[in-house]
Amino acid sequence: MRVCLFTDTLGDLNGVSRFIQDMGELAIGEGWQLTLITSTKKPLPSLDNLRNLPYRTRIAMPFYQELDLVWPSRKAIRATLQELQPDLVHISTPGPVGWLAKLEAEKLGFPLIGTYHTDFPAYIYDLTGSHFFKRRTDKVMAKFYRPFRKVLSRSLTYTEVMANDLQLPADKMAVIYPGTNQQKFNHDHRNPQIWQAFGLNPNRLKVLYVGRINIEKNIPFLCELWQQLQAEYPQLEADLVMVGEGRYRKWTDKMRPHHGYFLGPVVGEKLSQLYASSDLFVFPSVTDTLGQVIMEAQASGLGCLVSDVGGPQSLIVPEQTGRVLPANRNDYWLSALQELLQNSELRETWQKNAPRHMQQYDIRDSYADFKRVHQQALVTN
Known part of the structure; x- marks a missing residue:
């Protein structure tokens, strides 16, 4: 099973980045053809299954200056997908990298799977205090995730949010068992x-x-x-x-x-x-x-x-x-x-x-669940 995972955050200091890195490291050890793909100027981990694509422009994210919004080369995304011929394209973040990868994957006919890592509508509401902007963000997120075969959440708590705010049906949602690297943290x-x-x-x-x-x-x-x-x-x-x-x-x-x-x-x-x-x-x-x-x-x-x-x-x-x-x-x-x-x-x-x-939240169990959901999505029509 070949999977291309596109993410807007990989060299950043956040839980999403650490989780994706862990998945990439474990995939190498098990021989799973999971390729992590991003576009950034920031330092990245040394992983054999990581590709950093060229970008056209980048700006600091409003209200979150530590995170770059990077517009990668669509030509490079298309060439990478055509080269790797993935069975699934995983869109991990709804930023410019994720949006453009999603568009190119749809054009080329590759099936999509994704993760709802961050409650962006709640994030926007906290920043602006505006219910209008939250509702608009809900609609954008719903449109973004609608074509996906499966949308992953990392906690059961957010399946209700995904159902109500993003209008995702139950058969499109999957919860990935949470886990952390207990060799790094003990x-x-x-x-x-x-x-x-x-x-x-x-x-x-x-x-x-x-x-x-x-x-x-x-x-x-x-x-x-x-x-x-x-x-x-x-x-x-x-x-x-x-x-x-x-x-x-x-x-x-x-x-x-x-x-x-x-x-x-x-x-x-x-x-x-x-x-x-x-x-x-x-x-x-x-x-x-x-x-x-x-x-x-x-x-x-x-x-x-x-x-x-x-x-x-x-x-x-x-x-x-x-x-x-x-x-x-x-x-x-x-x-x-x-x-x-x-x-x-x-x-x-x-x-x-x-x-x-x-002890029940080992990152290896999370990885096994992550891989299992991809295998299930692969056979979903």
Whole structure:
């Protein structure tokens, strides 16, 4: 089975990029002819099944300056498809690379499959506050995904959204079993001295966030919450550490007096060490269809606080590996942080339970499910 997977994000620091890279790496090991295709100027992983196509132009994505919108050469897309002759074309993102690849695949008669990685309509609503723009985005997404044989989601939570907002019938939807790379993320990477490399005191508790530092991840809510916590409970010896890139890093000076720190993008072994050396993970986003970082955090031995909107809640065992809190409710989040930062016994219980819970979320199982759905789509008329 030959599959060409087109994506607008592969060299970026996000869960979608990490998932696609994992699929590509595992496909090489199993001999599956899965070719990852993108178009970017950013550094890319060294994978034998990766192709980086030339592009005509690129701009920074509005409201998300860290992600490029790249318009690849349609001629190069067409030539690649004609050369590889895939049995399926997988469109992983609805950006310019995805749109143009979809158009060329349709012209050449290749069947389509795709993934609904990000709730773009909710993302647009968070950025604009406009129901009109959300409805328009819903219609665009519905049109984009309508011709696909299968549309994959990485959590059961979002099948209802896909059915209601995108008008996708049940027989066109498939849920991919979630998984994370537990060799890259586990408690063995613990190294408390890593904090000194970032100028932080290793003796203070660390509350970690990993992801985009933007409004759609609810960063303003998290920063304001932390300032309130520090004002009401100054005796707490804890730091909020935010890893990632985004426009709200402009609040660096504003957050430092409140023991809130932006470390910027961190990758590789250092990221693994930051996870394993923290004490608690927070993720207030309400637009994530899954939340790859929630699995990475739990695999690293961290209890998690997440919102009750979106996919991350599906990865938590309430009061065993974390807590699901009402979205944007300062009182609930404040109370939970105050309790957990003062209750080392509860934190340690979550830290022990979380890796055990993640043993059922191995990236190899996710890969097997990913491949199985492609095989099913191949025989779907």
